[in-house]
Amino acid sequence: MDEPRAGGPGGARVLVVEDSTPIRVAIETAMVDAGHSVLARPDGARLEHDLREFRPDAVLLDVMLPGSDGFALLEIVRRRSDAGILMVTARDAVADRLHGLTEGADDYVSKPFEMAELVARVTAVLRRRGRVASTILVDDLVIDPEAASVRRGGTPISLTATEFRVLVFLAGRRGRVVTKTQILTAVWGYEHYDPNLVEVNISTLRRKLEAHGPRLLHTERGLGYRLDSADTAGGEPG
Missing domain, CATH: 1.10.10.10 (Winged helix-like DNA-binding domain superfamily/Winged helix DNA-binding domain)
Known part of the structure; x- marks a missing residue:
C-alpha cells in the first residue's frame, strides 16, 4: 500500500478518491495541514483494500471517476466501513445530491469549493461520528x-x-x-x-x-x- 501522508497527533484518517491530480493534491495537503493522516487515490480500484488496511475515519469520494463512479463506491464504503462519507463533485443537481445523501453519504460538497469549507465539513462529519475531539x-x-x-x-x-x-x-x-x-x-x-x-x-x-x-x-x-x-x-x- 502507498504510504499515507501523516498529520498531527490526534488527527483522523482520511481517504481521498479524486481523479483530478491538482484537486487531489490540494485536498490531501489541506487535510494534512488540518492534522489528519491522508491516503489519496485517483480512482476506486483499491478501495476495498484501503478500507481494510488504512481503516479511514472519513472518505471523500468524487462522483465522476474513471471505472466505478462515486455512487458505486459509496455503496462499497457503506457495506465495508463505518467511516463518514463526503461526496465531492461538480455535479450539483438536486437529484445528484439527494441520491448521494439517501444512499448513505453524510455530506455533499459541490465544486468549486473553498478548501477551508471542505476541511470544516470533514471536521463536522468526524465530530458527529465521535472520531475527533469536540474542543x-x-x-x-x-x-x-x-x-x-x-x-x-x-x-x-x-x-x-x-x-x-x-x-x-x-x-x-x-x-x-x-x-x-x-x-x-x-x-x-x-x-x-x-x-x-x-x-x-x-x-x-x-x-x-x-x-x-x-x-x-x-x-x-x-x-x-x-x-x-x-x-x-x-x-x-x-
Whole structure:
C-alpha cells in the first residue's frame, strides 16, 4: 500500500478518491495541514483494500471517476466501513445530491469549493461520528470549532470569522510552523492573495489572546507562525 501522508497527533484518517491530480493534491495537503493522516487515490480500484488496511475515519469520494463512479463506491464504503462519507463533485443537481445523501453519504460538497469549507465539513462529519475531539486545548486556551467559540482562562474571547478560521488552522498544527502561503490557501482558498491579510489577522488575533495570558502565537522569523505553549516560545516577539 502507498504510504499515507501523516498529520498531527490526534488527527483522523482520511481517504481521498479524486481523479483530478491538482484537486487531489490540494485536498490531501489541506487535510494534512488540518492534522489528519491522508491516503489519496485517483480512482476506486483499491478501495476495498484501503478500507481494510488504512481503516479511514472519513472518505471523500468524487462522483465522476474513471471505472466505478462515486455512487458505486459509496455503496462499497457503506457495506465495508463505518467511516463518514463526503461526496465531492461538480455535479450539483438536486437529484445528484439527494441520491448521494439517501444512499448513505453524510455530506455533499459541490465544486468549486473553498478548501477551508471542505476541511470544516470533514471536521463536522468526524465530530458527529465521535472520531475527533469536540474542543482543542492549547494550555488555557479552549477552542470549540463546532460552537465557533474561544475561551482563555475561562474568559470568552470575541473573534471575527476570519480570525477564528486562522486560529483553528493553527491549532490543528499545534507546535509546527505554518507559512503565510499555507494560511492563505487554507483560510482564503487562494495562494495569490495579499500576504498582508495574514499579517493583519495574526496581529489582531495575537493581541486578543494576549489580553488574557502569556503569548501562545509565536512568530518564527523568515518561516511563519506557530501556536504552542507559552513556555516553548522560540521565535521572535513580533
